[in-house]
Amino acid sequence: MADETPNPPPQAVAPPPSDGHLSLAAAVAADKEEESQPPPPEPAPAPAAVVTVTVTESESTAKEEEEEEGSLSQPPPVKEELLTPPPPPPAAVEVKTTSTQEQEVVSAAAVAVAVPTVESEKPTKQISHSVVSFKEESNLLSDLSDSERKALQDLRQLVQEALDTKQFTQKQEGQVEENKAEEQEGEISIWGIPLLKDDRSDVILLKFLRARDFKVKDSLLMIKNTIKWRKQFGIDALVNEDLGDEWDKVVFMHGYDREGHPVCYNVYGEFQNKELYAKAFADVEKRDNFLKWRVQFLEKGIRKLDFYPPGVSTLFQVNDLKNSPGPGKRELRLATKQALQLLQDNYPEFVAKQVFINVPWWYLAFYAIINPFLTQRTKSKFVFAGPSKSAETLFKYISPEQVPVQYGGLSVDYCDCNPDFSVSDPATEITVKPATKQTVEIIVYEKCILTWELRVVGWEVSYGAEFVPNAEGAYTVNIQKATKKAPSDEPVVSHTYKVDELGKILLTVDNPTSKKKKLIYRFKIKSFLD
Template sequence: MAETEHTHQPPLPAEEDILSPPSPEPLLASVEVESVVEAVEEHHSVVTVVEKEGPLTELPQEPTKTLAEAQQVSITLPEREPTESDKSKPVEDKKIPQSLISFKEESNKVSDLSDSEVKALEDFKFLVQEAVKDQTFTTGTTDLPQEVSIWGVPLLKDDRSDVILLKFLRARDFKVKESFAMLKNTILWRKEFNIEELVDENLGDDLEKVVFMDGHDKEGHPVCYNVYGEFQNKELYNKTFGDEEKRNKFLRWRIQFLERSIRKLDFSPGGINTIFQVSDLKNSPGPGKRELRIATRQALQLLQDNYPEFVAKQVFINVPWWYLAFYTMISPFMTQRTKSKFVFAGPSKTAETLYKYITPEQVPVQYGGLSVDYCECNPEFTSNDPVTEIIVKPATKQTVEIIVNEKCIIVWELRVLGWEVTYSAEYVPNTDSGYTVNIQKPRKMTTADEPVVSSSFKIVELGKILLTIDNPTSKKKKLLYRFKDKPYSD
């Protein structure tokens, strides 16, 4: 079988910090792309990446030396300066990820509204203005009109107010009176629920693994993960849902988490003011858990009544067989607009589904990505370091060649979803007098192994690093990898 080669540009060093979640504004996006292209051209002389696909073969049993031995006898070559031909080589433009979301979010800019929508907004603003004067939104007694704010945005003070009011209008199909009634009820509920005090209240951290924010989707929406499987822990379940008082505390905690997340959104026209929701149903307590059903129904009703149009997309992953019945039960409590944002994926399609909306470097490791918290235990990569995806066909070998043109330290990490492959890594010098180094001898990787493999190698003699994945199975596999080069001095 002939080998096919695809040359790619290398990822940029983390310190340049150029790549960031794509902006929904075309102007900003074009500026980012130009910066990336310019930086890649400058960085091109350090490394080149070649991806090769071939049939499975036995690895040659060539004599090798240990990493330490090879570095002791290796020949240090002078650094190669970039040539004019290097600088003039064209750089393939990186495509900005396109949203695959079926539900298209409407613009929140007044200039993009239809005439009827503009009129509805103006009528709505008039009703709000009169209500503020008449103190319709207040529950106490006062002689002066009070400023009314919601999610930290004062109503009718600037164009952020229009964005807020449009959420209520869209939730009620631009029916002004119904939208006003919803806004009024929401403001009164917020006072009754003491939202402003709740935001700063300490409700503990028992549920920090149940609901958490991590990364952004391809359009820049923050992503919120809801992990219901955590409630398999009986102690946590009883502590959260054991009686009505505990369920009310859970409800307050969930509202607090949402409020804090919403206040980080951008309510300016054209800004990101919705959240991408992911609900993980793996090992989720079944429909027989009455306490969970009650709490879920209460939360759903409160969120739908008082937090309109804050979900960009709702993706359910690891969906079990029984959930369809449960969904049928709660579906009548949802609007058709809400249900149109839903996506469902079974266990085998979880990572694939998330990749449609979120890049792998933004997806947490437990869901098939490479996103981990930047810390001392993981000092090399962040969610801003891009990941390359490759499909490894059945019964084939995929090799990633990192050709190094300057002395440096190469750091990489990779994973194959579901593993069941053999992984190896070696360094091959350019000169015949050098030694091939087995950085990682062929190792069979299974689902029980660590999800991500990380390694590094110091290049003191120019050559290439070969990362090889042998897929002996009858199924195609997805390989994710990224690397960077770091300078070093003798």
């Protein structure tokens, strides 16, 4: 379901020899260790594969002739002294990438820009980048400063006093008494975690302290206000309500960032659907219902976080502004302002990073409107990227295999089927320079079945694949004819090739444009016996 956070990714472990992957750094370290220590009684088995990546550039020669898909071509004559190849390393495959520059191109389009360029007729106001980028703090007590530890201790004491005097459970006149069991036990919970119980409680208290710059009394007041709001909003009952799934495409969880935070995507372009927009914002009642659904979604995600330090207790937010309704939509502005205030007041420090992608020029004016309602700490978590830099910006924080296909990655929706690859299969990123041909060489040292998938974000390049045997006089097999790929083409291509003789597979991407392109690929090896 879209409103469920997927299971956390498995802990990174060294792959067994049969997996076919061992880093070059690990191999070098192993060699050094072997030199410094006496040899073991029995030699360790050789790894199934070694992956090395090298990039070289040279002037391009004449353009290669196009070949039909599946055709065979006679290889060039081989010099006599090269007929006997050197003995292969103890590996199944080796990977090399080669970049051949066709011509030198200097273009402003190749320069990375975090915020989209504003055309001359548009306002030239830029989003301020003076705020220092946010770095998430540790929740381990040993990592806190002396003043922070003292503030935490003082807040514990104040919370205990408030519990003893039942300050959190005081009812207004005429209000129906709730949470009687909690009051009798002298225990109050937020997000399913008691305020004073174990290490998880300290993580909760630290969130409020950081939201108030470690001012203890202000933090206690924020806790009281949050508990009061949660009772008024009926959070505990709301979590179990069935509010439908009509907004599942507007907000959904998918994958994890490079630091293990669950990633939440907010897709504002879905509100171009007039019917969906009306259901969410047509009047006050509908706005309140949408806000309830959004709060429920957030609550469910938070309750799946690991609050035991040093576990992950925050989310990574991606806000997609592509085709988002413009600033003229008054109802959306009001709902956004209301949601921002509510989340900032009652959900402190639950966002590790806020990345805005596909940012249009008009958002600069909208950001100026909401800017006064944001704390400096909140603004320090913001990252903005225009349409041309959105995928590249996401890859800085999220691995391509974890990024959904529609945002430039390789991850398909959990409801879809990809029998060959999953988010646990890492991908490799390569920047293809303007007017450059990039070749990925997968050198095969054993007979096997090789499966790969590849994409270039935004395409506008030519892609081809071929197998070049090692044997003298053997023919090159054209697996995929070099074909120009348009942005509207299928975003990811995949192939499976049965390698029944030693050689290498060449995956070639020719970028004739004046823009840098991001190439992403990954592959798997299967034995004939599998």
